[in-house]
Amino acid sequence: MTFFEKFNEQMNFELESAFIYRTMAAYVAEQDMDGFEHFFNLQVQEEVMHSDDFKNTLQRLGQPVKYRPLDPGNGEFEGFLDVFKKALEHEKLVSSKIKELYEESLNQPERYATVFLQKYLDEQVEEEETFTKIVTQLERINGNWTGLYQLNALLGRRAE
Ligand SMILES: [Fe+2]
Numbered sequence: 001m002t003f004f005e006k007f008n009e010q011m012n013f014e015l016e017s018a019f020i021y022r023t024m025a026a027y028v029a030e031q032d033m034d035g036f037e038h039f040f041n042l043q044v045q046e047e048v049m050h051s052d053d054f055k056n057t058l059q060r061l062g063q064p065v066k067y068r069p070l071d072p073g074n075g076e077f078e079g080f081l082d083v084f085k086k087a088l089e090h091e092k093l094v095s096s097k098i099k100e101l102y103e104e105s106l107n108q109p110e111r112y113a114t115v116f117l118q119k120y121l122d123e124q125v126e127e128e129e130t131f132t133k134i135v136t137q138l139e140r141i142n143g144n145w146t147g148l149y150q151l152n153a154l155l156g157r158r159a160e
């Protein structure tokens, strides 16, 4: 795969991330956790924005844009802790892909892609931080409904 084919794949993977977060939103909504649902819906929007950002960059650089079928995963989870653990695992996978892409961008003749990807290195630190925090909170809550509803209310106030 050439650098820009990989870059294009990241555009698809960001959209696939949105699809995966949709399955998580659906899972928590089924259990009436509106705050968790709101959190994942915003997460979906964010990933769609990331995908568009990659697409716009490809177009700006005169590169082709190719969409592929997306895999949402099986959408099966074993409780709220499992959902957020899988979200964290997913973000770690995204981080490793972004790092690889960044490394490869250093061999490109112009610096545009490198500068662009730097933003996403920062973004991934934030994403991993967010999900690590929630996983820790859920581990401490340990299935207690009072704690779960408090976290549900807190995540329901996520603004962006
Ligand atoms: Fe993303």
Ligand SMILES: [Fe+2]
Binding pocket: 017, 047, 091, 094, 127
């Ligand atoms: Fe993300």
